[in-house]
Amino acid sequence: MRQAGAYSGLVSASMSGRMGPHSLPLARIKKIMKKSGDDVKMISGEAPIVFSKACELFIQELTKRSWMVTMQGKRRTLHKEDVASAVIATDIFDFLVNLVSDESSNDNLAETPSEEMETFRS
Amino acid sequence: MGDNIGASASSADDGGFKEQEQLLPIANVGRIMKLILPPNAKISKEAKETMQECVSEFISFITSEASEKCKKERRKTVNGDDICWAMGTLGFDEYAGPLKRYLHKYRELEGDRPNNQQEKGAGSNSNTEDQKEEPSSYGTDHHHQPNNQSMSFRPSDF
Numbered sequence: 289m290r291q292a293g294a295y296s297g298l299v300s301a302s303m304s305g306r307m308g309p310h311s312l313p314l315a316r317i318k319k320i321m322k323k324s325g326d327d328v329k330m331i332s333g334e335a336p337i338v339f340s341k342a343c344e345l346f347i348q349e350l351t352k353r354s355w356m357v358t359m360q361g362k363r364r365t366l367h368k369e370d371v372a373s374a375v376i377a378t379d380i381f382d383f384l385v386n387l388v389s390d391e392s393s394n395d396n397l398a399e400t401p402s403e404e405m406e407t408f409r410s
Numbered sequence: 411m412g413d414n415i416g417a418s419a420s421s422a423d424d425g426g427f428k429e430q431e432q433l434l435p436i437a438n439v440g441r442i443m444k445l446i447l448p449p450n451a452k453i454s455k456e457a458k459e460t461m462q463e464c465v466s467e468f469i470s471f472i473t474s475e476a477s478e479k480c481k482k483e484r485r486k487t488v489n490g491d492d493i494c495w496a497m498g499t500l501g502f503d504e505y506a507g508p509l510k511r512y513l514h515k516y517r518e519l520e521g522d523r524p525n526n527q528q529e530k531g532a533g534s535n536s537n538t539e540d541q542k543e544e545p546s547s548y549g550t551d552h553h554h555q556p557n558n559q560s561m562s563f564r565p566s567d568f
Protein backbone atom coordinates (compact mmCIF):
# COMPACT_ATOMS: atom_id res chain seq x y z
CA MET A 289 0.00 0.00 0.00
CA ARG A 290 1.63 3.15 -1.05
CA GLN A 291 -0.65 5.68 0.40
CA ALA A 292 -2.97 5.57 3.24
CA GLY A 293 -6.52 5.43 2.24
CA ALA A 294 -5.79 4.09 -1.18
CA TYR A 295 -8.63 1.70 -1.08
CA SER A 296 -11.00 3.92 0.74
CA GLY A 297 -10.25 6.49 -1.86
CA LEU A 298 -11.03 4.04 -4.54
CA VAL A 299 -14.12 2.83 -2.87
CA SER A 300 -15.65 6.16 -2.22
CA ALA A 301 -14.33 8.10 -5.12
CA SER A 302 -14.34 5.58 -7.86
CA MET A 303 -10.86 5.70 -9.11
CA SER A 304 -10.50 9.11 -10.56
CA GLY A 305 -13.33 8.56 -12.91
CA ARG A 306 -11.06 7.01 -15.44
CA MET A 307 -11.87 3.41 -15.09
CA GLY A 308 -15.30 4.37 -13.97
CA PRO A 309 -16.83 3.51 -10.67
CA HIS A 310 -16.34 -0.01 -9.52
CA SER A 311 -19.57 -1.67 -8.69
CA LEU A 312 -18.03 -3.69 -5.96
CA PRO A 313 -16.05 -2.59 -2.93
CA LEU A 314 -12.39 -3.34 -3.43
CA ALA A 315 -11.51 -3.63 0.23
CA ARG A 316 -14.15 -6.27 0.72
CA ILE A 317 -12.91 -8.20 -2.30
CA LYS A 318 -9.45 -8.13 -0.85
CA LYS A 319 -10.73 -9.53 2.45
CA ILE A 320 -12.43 -12.38 0.68
CA MET A 321 -9.26 -13.10 -1.24
CA LYS A 322 -7.24 -13.23 1.95
CA LYS A 323 -9.62 -15.67 3.49
CA SER A 324 -9.30 -18.07 0.64
CA GLY A 325 -6.20 -19.69 2.00
CA ASP A 326 -3.17 -19.42 4.18
CA ASP A 327 -0.97 -19.24 1.17
CA VAL A 328 -2.40 -15.96 0.17
CA LYS A 329 0.01 -13.54 1.63
CA MET A 330 0.30 -10.49 -0.47
CA ILE A 331 -2.09 -9.16 -3.00
CA SER A 332 -1.20 -6.54 -5.52
CA GLY A 333 -3.33 -3.45 -5.79
CA GLU A 334 -4.61 -4.42 -9.17
CA ALA A 335 -5.90 -7.85 -8.24
CA PRO A 336 -9.10 -6.67 -6.52
CA ILE A 337 -9.70 -4.37 -9.44
CA VAL A 338 -9.52 -7.24 -11.87
CA PHE A 339 -11.86 -9.15 -9.60
CA SER A 340 -14.37 -6.36 -9.43
CA LYS A 341 -14.74 -6.69 -13.15
CA ALA A 342 -14.61 -10.47 -13.08
CA CYS A 343 -17.28 -10.68 -10.40
CA GLU A 344 -19.49 -8.47 -12.45
CA LEU A 345 -19.10 -10.81 -15.41
CA PHE A 346 -19.71 -13.78 -13.18
CA ILE A 347 -22.85 -12.33 -11.66
CA GLN A 348 -24.11 -11.41 -15.10
CA GLU A 349 -23.55 -14.84 -16.49
CA LEU A 350 -25.04 -16.73 -13.59
CA THR A 351 -27.98 -14.37 -13.48
CA LYS A 352 -28.71 -14.76 -17.16
CA ARG A 353 -28.58 -18.50 -16.95
CA SER A 354 -30.75 -18.51 -13.86
CA TRP A 355 -33.25 -16.30 -15.56
CA MET A 356 -33.60 -18.79 -18.36
CA VAL A 357 -34.69 -21.34 -15.82
CA THR A 358 -37.14 -18.84 -14.40
CA MET A 359 -38.60 -18.25 -17.82
CA GLN A 360 -38.89 -21.92 -18.51
CA GLY A 361 -41.07 -22.07 -15.44
CA LYS A 362 -43.07 -19.20 -16.85
CA ARG A 363 -42.30 -17.06 -13.86
CA ARG A 364 -41.08 -13.54 -13.48
CA THR A 365 -39.36 -13.78 -10.18
CA LEU A 366 -35.91 -15.25 -10.03
CA HIS A 367 -35.65 -17.62 -7.10
CA LYS A 368 -32.68 -19.25 -5.53
CA GLU A 369 -33.73 -22.60 -6.95
CA ASP A 370 -33.29 -21.13 -10.39
CA VAL A 371 -29.75 -20.19 -9.47
CA ALA A 372 -29.18 -23.70 -8.20
CA SER A 373 -30.46 -25.18 -11.44
CA ALA A 374 -28.24 -22.94 -13.50
CA VAL A 375 -25.22 -23.92 -11.42
CA ILE A 376 -25.93 -27.60 -11.85
CA ALA A 377 -26.44 -27.22 -15.56
CA THR A 378 -23.18 -25.39 -16.20
CA ASP A 379 -19.84 -27.14 -16.08
CA ILE A 380 -17.73 -24.21 -15.07
CA PHE A 381 -19.95 -23.66 -12.07
CA ASP A 382 -19.19 -27.07 -10.67
CA PHE A 383 -17.31 -25.52 -7.81
CA LEU A 384 -20.62 -24.10 -6.63
CA VAL A 385 -22.61 -27.30 -6.65
CA ASN A 386 -22.10 -28.04 -3.00
CA LEU A 387 -22.84 -24.49 -2.06
CA VAL A 388 -26.22 -24.42 -3.73
CA SER A 389 -27.22 -27.84 -2.62
CA ASP A 390 -26.16 -27.17 0.93
CA GLU A 391 -28.56 -24.34 0.94
CA SER A 392 -31.44 -26.43 -0.14
CA SER A 393 -30.70 -29.16 2.32
CA ASN A 394 -30.07 -27.33 5.50
CA ASP A 395 -30.91 -30.32 7.56
CA ASN A 396 -27.71 -32.07 6.63
CA LEU A 397 -25.77 -30.70 9.51
CA ALA A 398 -23.66 -33.78 9.72
CA GLU A 399 -22.62 -33.53 6.16
CA THR A 400 -18.91 -33.36 5.68
CA PRO A 401 -17.85 -30.29 3.86
CA SER A 402 -16.37 -30.86 0.47
CA GLU A 403 -12.72 -30.37 -0.23
CA GLU A 404 -13.39 -27.17 -1.94
CA MET A 405 -15.05 -25.76 1.08
CA GLU A 406 -12.19 -26.70 3.27
CA THR A 407 -9.67 -25.07 1.06
CA PHE A 408 -11.44 -21.81 1.31
CA ARG A 409 -11.46 -21.65 5.01
CA SER A 410 -8.68 -19.62 6.39
CA MET B 411 -12.83 -15.46 14.06
CA GLY B 412 -15.45 -13.04 14.99
CA ASP B 413 -15.25 -11.38 11.73
CA ASN B 414 -18.62 -10.24 10.74
CA ILE B 415 -17.90 -7.30 8.63
CA GLY B 416 -20.34 -7.42 5.85
CA ALA B 417 -21.30 -10.99 6.35
CA SER B 418 -24.90 -11.67 5.87
CA ALA B 419 -25.97 -13.81 8.69
CA SER B 420 -28.84 -15.84 7.47
CA SER B 421 -27.70 -18.51 5.12
CA ALA B 422 -24.25 -18.84 6.56
CA ASP B 423 -25.54 -20.61 9.56
CA ASP B 424 -25.44 -24.22 8.60
CA GLY B 425 -23.79 -25.94 11.45
CA GLY B 426 -20.74 -23.77 11.48
CA PHE B 427 -18.93 -25.26 8.55
CA LYS B 428 -18.72 -21.96 6.83
CA GLU B 429 -17.78 -19.44 9.41
CA GLN B 430 -19.15 -16.04 8.91
CA GLU B 431 -18.11 -15.74 5.37
CA GLN B 432 -17.26 -12.37 3.95
CA LEU B 433 -19.79 -11.35 1.37
CA LEU B 434 -20.07 -8.53 -1.08
CA PRO B 435 -22.89 -6.13 -0.27
CA ILE B 436 -26.26 -7.37 -1.31
CA ALA B 437 -27.19 -4.01 -2.77
CA ASN B 438 -24.28 -4.04 -5.20
CA VAL B 439 -24.84 -7.64 -6.15
CA GLY B 440 -28.55 -7.05 -6.60
CA ARG B 441 -27.93 -4.08 -8.80
CA ILE B 442 -25.67 -5.96 -11.16
CA MET B 443 -28.25 -8.72 -11.38
CA LYS B 444 -31.06 -6.30 -12.03
CA LEU B 445 -29.23 -4.52 -14.80
CA ILE B 446 -28.79 -7.66 -16.79
CA LEU B 447 -32.39 -8.77 -16.52
CA PRO B 448 -35.42 -7.48 -18.36
CA PRO B 449 -37.15 -4.55 -16.71
CA ASN B 450 -40.12 -6.51 -15.49
CA ALA B 451 -38.03 -9.16 -13.81
CA LYS B 452 -38.06 -9.56 -10.07
CA ILE B 453 -35.43 -11.11 -7.91
CA SER B 454 -36.13 -12.77 -4.61
CA LYS B 455 -34.04 -11.81 -1.65
CA GLU B 456 -32.88 -15.37 -1.26
CA ALA B 457 -31.69 -15.42 -4.82
CA LYS B 458 -29.57 -12.36 -4.14
CA GLU B 459 -28.18 -13.94 -1.01
CA THR B 460 -27.36 -17.07 -2.92
CA MET B 461 -25.62 -14.97 -5.52
CA GLN B 462 -23.59 -13.22 -2.83
CA GLU B 463 -22.35 -16.54 -1.60
CA CYS B 464 -21.60 -17.76 -5.08
CA VAL B 465 -19.52 -14.68 -5.79
CA SER B 466 -17.49 -15.10 -2.62
CA GLU B 467 -16.89 -18.69 -3.52
CA PHE B 468 -15.86 -17.63 -6.99
CA ILE B 469 -13.32 -15.20 -5.60
CA SER B 470 -11.91 -17.84 -3.27
CA PHE B 471 -11.80 -20.45 -5.97
CA ILE B 472 -9.88 -18.29 -8.39
CA THR B 473 -7.64 -16.82 -5.73
CA SER B 474 -6.61 -20.23 -4.45
CA GLU B 475 -5.55 -21.29 -7.88
CA ALA B 476 -3.67 -18.08 -8.50
CA SER B 477 -2.00 -18.29 -5.15
CA GLU B 478 -0.85 -21.86 -5.79
CA LYS B 479 0.80 -20.73 -8.94
CA CYS B 480 2.59 -17.97 -7.07
CA LYS B 481 3.72 -20.41 -4.47
CA LYS B 482 5.15 -22.74 -7.09
CA GLU B 483 6.94 -19.89 -8.71
CA ARG B 484 8.09 -18.62 -5.36
CA ARG B 485 6.42 -15.32 -5.69
CA LYS B 486 4.82 -13.68 -2.75
CA THR B 487 2.37 -11.40 -4.39
CA VAL B 488 -0.70 -12.42 -6.31
CA ASN B 489 -1.11 -9.97 -9.12
CA GLY B 490 -3.66 -9.25 -11.81
CA ASP B 491 -2.01 -11.50 -14.35
CA ASP B 492 -2.19 -14.41 -11.95
CA ILE B 493 -5.89 -13.83 -11.55
CA CYS B 494 -6.39 -13.74 -15.32
CA TRP B 495 -4.38 -16.88 -15.72
CA ALA B 496 -6.36 -18.68 -13.04
CA MET B 497 -9.61 -17.72 -14.73
CA GLY B 498 -8.40 -19.22 -17.96
CA THR B 499 -7.30 -22.38 -16.25
CA LEU B 500 -10.52 -22.89 -14.37
CA GLY B 501 -12.80 -22.62 -17.36
CA PHE B 502 -13.52 -18.92 -17.35
CA ASP B 503 -11.61 -18.25 -20.50
CA GLU B 504 -14.33 -16.08 -21.87
CA TYR B 505 -13.57 -13.70 -19.06
CA ALA B 506 -9.81 -13.88 -19.35
CA GLY B 507 -9.65 -11.88 -22.58
CA PRO B 508 -11.77 -8.92 -21.52
CA LEU B 509 -10.13 -8.93 -18.11
CA LYS B 510 -6.65 -8.75 -19.55
CA ARG B 511 -7.68 -5.79 -21.61
CA TYR B 512 -9.21 -4.18 -18.57
CA LEU B 513 -6.06 -4.82 -16.62
CA HIS B 514 -3.82 -3.37 -19.29
CA LYS B 515 -5.90 -0.31 -19.53
CA TYR B 516 -5.73 0.07 -15.79
CA ARG B 517 -1.97 -0.26 -15.87
CA GLU B 518 -1.65 2.28 -18.59
CA LEU B 519 -3.70 4.74 -16.68
CA GLU B 520 -2.37 4.25 -13.29
CA GLY B 521 1.22 3.54 -14.04
CA ASP B 522 2.84 2.63 -10.78
CA ARG B 523 0.49 4.38 -8.57
CA PRO B 524 -2.78 2.57 -8.37
CA ASN B 525 -4.15 5.21 -6.16
CA ASN B 526 -4.52 8.53 -7.76
CA GLN B 527 -7.14 9.93 -5.64
CA GLN B 528 -7.64 13.23 -7.00
CA GLU B 529 -11.00 14.21 -7.70
CA LYS B 530 -14.20 14.36 -6.03
CA GLY B 531 -12.33 16.18 -3.38
CA ALA B 532 -13.37 13.52 -1.06
CA GLY B 533 -11.15 15.24 1.27
CA SER B 534 -8.20 13.26 0.48
CA ASN B 535 -6.07 15.25 -1.59
CA SER B 536 -3.02 13.59 -1.56
CA ASN B 537 0.38 14.69 -1.27
CA THR B 538 1.02 13.65 -4.76
CA GLU B 539 2.66 16.45 -6.38
CA ASP B 540 1.62 15.41 -9.76
CA GLN B 541 -1.99 14.91 -9.86
CA LYS B 542 -2.41 14.05 -13.38
CA GLU B 543 -5.69 15.31 -14.19
CA GLU B 544 -6.16 13.47 -17.29
CA PRO B 545 -9.45 14.08 -18.85
CA SER B 546 -11.42 11.02 -18.68
CA SER B 547 -11.53 10.42 -22.29
CA TYR B 548 -12.47 6.98 -21.78
CA GLY B 549 -16.04 7.55 -21.54
CA THR B 550 -16.55 4.02 -22.35
CA ASP B 551 -15.20 2.16 -19.54
CA HIS B 552 -15.73 -1.46 -19.72
CA HIS B 553 -17.66 -1.29 -16.62
CA HIS B 554 -20.62 0.19 -18.30
CA GLN B 555 -20.88 -2.09 -21.18
CA PRO B 556 -24.11 -3.78 -20.74
CA ASN B 557 -24.14 -7.23 -21.70
CA ASN B 558 -22.16 -7.03 -24.59
CA GLN B 559 -21.40 -8.71 -27.67
CA SER B 560 -17.76 -9.02 -26.96
CA MET B 561 -18.52 -11.30 -24.16
CA SER B 562 -21.47 -13.23 -25.22
CA PHE B 563 -22.41 -16.00 -22.94
CA ARG B 564 -24.06 -18.38 -25.16
CA PRO B 565 -25.68 -20.85 -22.95
CA SER B 566 -23.87 -23.68 -24.50
CA ASP B 567 -25.01 -26.58 -22.51
CA PHE B 568 -28.41 -25.82 -21.64
